[in-house]
Amino acid sequence: MPNLMSGARILVECLVREGVDCIFGYPGGVTLPVYDVLYDHPIRHVLMRHEENAAFAASGYARSTGRVGVCCATSGPGSTNLVTGLVDALMDSVPIVAITGQVSTKAIGSDAFQEADTFGITRSCTKHNYLVKNLKDLPAVVHEAFYIASTGRPGPVLIDIPKDVLQGQAHYTPVSAIHLPGYKVITEGHTGQIRRAAQMIWEAERPLVYAGGGIISSGAHQELRELVELIDAPAVLTLMGLGALPGDHPNFISMPGMHGSYAANMSMTHADLLIALGVRFDDRVTGRLSAFAPHAKVIHVDIDPVEIGKNRAADLPIVGDARRVLAKLLKVLRDTLGERERKAEARRAWWRQIRAWQREHPLEPVFSDTEIKPQHLMVEIDRLTNGEAIITADVGQHQMWAAQFIRFKKPRHWLCSGGLGSMGFGLPAAIGAQFAWPDKLVVAVVGDGGFQMSIPELATIASNRLPIKVVICNNGYLGMVRQWQTLFYNNRLCAVTMEGFPDIEKLGAAYGIPGRIVERPEQLSRALEEAFREPGPYLLDVRVSPEENVYPMVPAGAALNEMVLGPPRPVPVPK
Amino acid sequence: MLQVISLLVENKPGALMRVTGVLSARGYNIESLTVARTLDPTLSRMTIVVDVDPALRRQVIKQMNRLVNVLQASDLTEERAVAREMVLLRVRAPLESRTAILKEAEIFSARVVDSSVEGFVLEASGDPEKLDEFIDVMRAYGEIEVTRSGIVAVSLEPRRLRLSPPVPTGRAEREEAASRLGDVSSS
Numbered sequence: 038m039p040n041l042m043s044g045a046r047i048l049v050e051c052l053v054r055e056g057v058d059c060i061f062g063y064p065g066g067v068t069l070p071v072y073d074v075l076y077d078h079p080i081r082h083v084l085m086r087h088e089e090n091a092a093f094a095a096s097g098y099a100r101s102t103g104r105v106g107v108c109c110a111t112s113g114p115g116s117t118n119l120v121t122g123l124v125d126a127l128m129d130s131v132p133i134v135a136i137t138g139q140v141s142t143k144a145i146g147s148d149a150f151q152e153a154d155t156f157g158i159t160r161s162c163t164k165h166n167y168l169v170k171n172l173k174d175l176p177a178v179v180h181e182a183f184y185i186a187s188t189g190r191p192g193p194v195l196i197d198i199p200k201d202v203l204q205g206q207a208h209y210t211p212v213s214a215i216h217l218p219g220y221k222v223i224t225e226g227h228t229g230q231i232r233r234a235a236q237m238i239w240e241a242e243r244p245l246v247y248a249g250g251g252i253i254s255s256g257a258h259q260e261l262r263e264l265v266e267l268i269d270a271p272a273v274l275t276l277m278g279l280g281a282l283p284g285d286h287p288n289f290i291s292m293p294g295m296h297g298s299y300a301a302n303m304s305m306t307h308a309d310l311l312i313a314l315g316v317r318f319d320d321r322v323t324g325r326l327s328a329f330a331p332h333a334k335v336i337h338v339d340i341d342p343v344e345i346g347k348n349r350a351a352d353l354p355i356v357g358d359a360r361r362v363l364a365k366l367l368k369v370l371r372d373t374l375g376e377r378e379r380k381a382e383a384r385r386a387w388w389r390q391i392r393a394w395q396r397e398h399p400l401e402p403v404f405s406d407t408e409i410k411p412q413h414l415m416v417e418i419d420r421l422t423n424g425e426a427i428i429t430a431d432v433g434q435h436q437m438w439a440a441q442f443i444r445f446k447k448p449r450h451w452l453c454s455g456g457l458g459s460m461g462f463g464l465p466a467a468i469g470a471q472f473a474w475p476d477k478l479v480v481a482v483v484g485d486g487g488f489q490m491s492i493p494e495l496a497t498i499a500s501n502r503l504p505i506k507v508v509i510c511n512n513g514y515l516g517m518v519r520q521w522q523t524l525f526y527n528n529r530l531c532a533v534t535m536e537g538f539p540d541i542e543k544l545g546a547a548y549g550i551p552g553r554i555v556e557r558p559e560q561l562s563r564a565l566e567e568a569f570r571e572p573g574p575y576l577l578d579v580r581v582s583p584e585e586n587v588y589p590m591v592p593a594g595a596a597l598n599e600m601v602l603g604p605p606r607p608v609p610v611p612k
Numbered sequence: 613m614l615q616v617i618s619l620l621v622e623n624k625p626g627a628l629m630r631v632t633g634v635l636s637a638r639g640y641n642i643e644s645l646t647v648a649r650t651l652d653p654t655l656s657r658m659t660i661v662v663d664v665d666p667a668l669r670r671q672v673i674k675q676m677n678r679l680v681n682v683l684q685a686s687d688l689t690e691e692r693a694v695a696r697e698m699v700l701l702r703v704r705a706p707l708e709s710r711t712a713i714l715k716e717a718e719i720f721s722a723r724v725v726d727s728s729v730e731g732f733v734l735e736a737s738g739d740p741e742k743l744d745e746f747i748d749v750m751r752a753y754g755e756i757e758v759t760r761s762g763i764v765a766v767s768l769e770p771r772r773l774r775l776s777p778p779v780p781t782g783r784a785e786r787e788e789a790a791s792r793l794g795d796v797s798s799s
């Protein structure tokens with residue numbers, strides 16, 4: 038006879054079978070049965086200071102490993118606090134499973150204490166969600182949730198479990214198979230289409246690889262590298278794709294889009310073939326869609342059919358997993374390698390043009406003798422971490438400068454909120470990543486605004502002695518919003534001044550974390566070195582020049598080639 | 613133009629909301645919606661009529677097909693299909709118009725399902741446009757009250773239903789199964 042177990046224990050048994058080693062959560066009345074099981078269980082529960090941060094931490098864990106991150110919250114306020122983290126994971130295709138407690142089945146719908154319609158609220162915030170009303174359904178649901186979260190286009194899945202289900206007793210027999218007849222995952226990619234793609238690639242005179250988050254989630258970085266080298270094509274990587282190619286790879290141009298480089302955006306505009314791999318033609322990348330890549334045919338590889346043709350019609354759609362499709366494509370390309378010479382002359386001219394664009398307006402950091410430029414900060418972080426650290430960013434100007442100037446060698450080392458752009462992401466995501474990679478250097482690069490959304494998590498860092506280095510790019514403003522007010526609202530600055538930023542040394546001291554302010558450019562390098570060398574956590578408040586703007590910038594509604602390259606220069610007076 | 617969407621969905625709580633959520637998230641107003649179990653009681657057939665921007669039709673169908681509970685969503689608007697609807701209509705019929713009403717009902721093949729001194733309840737089914745006409749005609753006889761079922765439709769084209777096979781549970785088991793499918797990096 039199989040064991041008689043509580044619902045909560047069955048839940049945890051199923052988590053073990055899914056390989057879960059760590060849960061980020063916050064307890065409450067209805068999840069007490071779960072916590073009673075976790076009391077003496079090897080699965081580690083990390084007590085966060087807010088449920089939103091539990092979801093972000095699970096996301097940081099998932100983004101840095103590719104495995105499913107798990108978070109847990111109680112009913113009512115606990116589950117509503119998760120919402121931002123769920124939508125964030127949905128937008129960036131991150132596999133997380135959220136477990137929420139619910140009031141007892143009999144009380145559901147009666148405005149019971151701490152009741153919220155979690156199943157209804159999170160329907161549009163998740164890839165899929167469940168309300169488990171019968172204990173007998175629980176094991177299959179848990180396994181389905183992990184399967185759905187981690188396969189196909191990854192995403193968040195929520196399981197809402199009423200207290201009586203957690204408390205109920207049942208004989209537990211492990212489920213051996215799950216059946217989801219309507220859940221279709223197409224991985225293989227149509228062979229005929231792949232052959233046609235190879236043909237289009239050899240025929241192109243100005244090909245451009247445009248790759249993104251799908252390469253990272255598929256683990257296709259090696260295949261991507263082989264592709265760009267085999268066909269010797271230039272490549273741009275979206276904000277979510279950074280690290281898919283080494284940042285110093287000669288074929289890598291830079292990030293395209295709103296804050297992409299001149300060369301990347303000009304390449305997009307002039308290419309005659311876009312090889313789009315695991316990207317979703319986001320508006321931050323395309324600028325005005327009707328003027329985007331006007332000369333290009335598009336090969337679009339994506340595992341989610343919904344993405345194909347959503348924003349830009351694909352001349353050659355391929356639904357499939359990027360890694361599998363690229364492996365097949367590489368084989369066809371190698372078999373037809375003789376064709377490589379066909380457009381050799383035009384390809385050389387294309388490269389010359391791209392190199393010229395790069396020379397004309399390089400992505401160059403700005404330095405000053407008197408103040409720390411934010412770009413300078415990122416260059417120093419890049420130099421000292423050398424692509425080996427896991428770097429999380431919050432949202433805003435600092436995120437863009439980090440993306441522009443930190444070069445990532447490997448995938449899953451750059452974690453940021455791209456699609457939702459949720460401030461307050463950077464620090465809790467670093468917590469998740471540090472739990473997944475206890476021996477790695479994890480640096481959270483955050484703005485002074487976003488940092489103040491995350492301060493409570495300093496307690497999580499301190500109590501778990503996580504050696505996270507928090508680098509605050511402190512410009513005294515909600516910088517990204519200030520930039521828009523400056524550029525598009527006549528510099529009428531409203532609600533963007535961040536007065537009252539705490540004294541970081543005292544704040545750190547309150548948590549037992551060393552903190553330091555750096556103001557002089559000549560001190561920056563030493564200060565960062567010392568912070569990174571510190572065995573424990575560290576807070577570095579870097580005072581950067583407040584009025585710096587992120588350039589290049591494609592104004593909202595403009596085409597990529599209408600980007601603004603820099604601040605208006607004073608017009609030279611003719612002699 | 614109205615789009616007729618036919619769906620085969622798992623008969624599970626929340627499935628209906630997921631499907632209509634695809635439409636409501638875009639602010640579309642549903643003209644009609646019918647759901648009922650199929651021969652297999654674990655499945656339901658839905659027919660939705662909705663006014664979708666023509667450029668977004670395929671997108672909407674793809675979004676519905678992406679839902680875990682949807683086995684199949686298809687657009688019947690541009691294929692051979694039969695659409696039918698039923699109407700229950702209450703008409704007040706004073707003595708002098710009773711015969712005329714019954715005559716009209718016969719023309720539209722409507723049946724009398726209730727008859728009283730106040731009037732009739734008539735049941736008609738068929739092509740939705742024919743029902744519009746029926747309702748118009750009946751309106752001429754005075755105050756009417758109408759309940760329409762919404763359209764049910766069936767495709768006349770043979771269609772293969774592709775269902776996903778069961779998968780093993782547990783991370784280790786799944787990774788093992790995936791590696792048996794062939795590791796792409798070695799090819």
Ligand SMILES: Cc1cc2nc3c(=O)[nH]c(=O)nc-3n(C[C@H](O)[C@H](O)[C@H](O)COP(=O)(O)OP(=O)(O)OC[C@H]3O[C@@H](n4cnc5c(N)ncnc54)[C@H](O)[C@@H]3O)c2cc1C
Nearest residue numbers: 249250251255276277294295296315317340359455456458
């Ligand atoms: C302030 C701010 C400014 C920004 N500016 C820029 C900018 O200038 N440039 C920029 O690039 N971004 C920018 N972004 C980010 C932007 O909003 C988007 O998040 C990003 O461009 C999307 O990246 P992606 O196209 O790689 O898609 P992702 O969101 O990473 O989506 C991944 C795609 O890959 C597919 N996929 C998933 N798994 C697989 C698989 N196994 N095989 C194949 N396909 C798969 C998915 O279906 C999806 O279509 C900015 C964000 C913020 C917050």
Ligand SMILES: Cc1ncc(C[n+]2csc(CCOP(=O)(O)OP(=O)(O)O)c2C)c(N)n1
Nearest residue numbers: 433434435458460484485486487515516517
């Ligand atoms: C939760 C949330 N609220 C508001 C915004 C809008 N927003 C985008 S960037 C930004 C400013 C961020 O300021 P800071 O953290 O100091 O970073 P900076 O831009 O100065 O580098 C704001 C308010 C957001 N992205 N997320």
Ligand SMILES: [Mg+2]
Nearest residue numbers: 484485514516
């Ligand atoms: Mg700031």
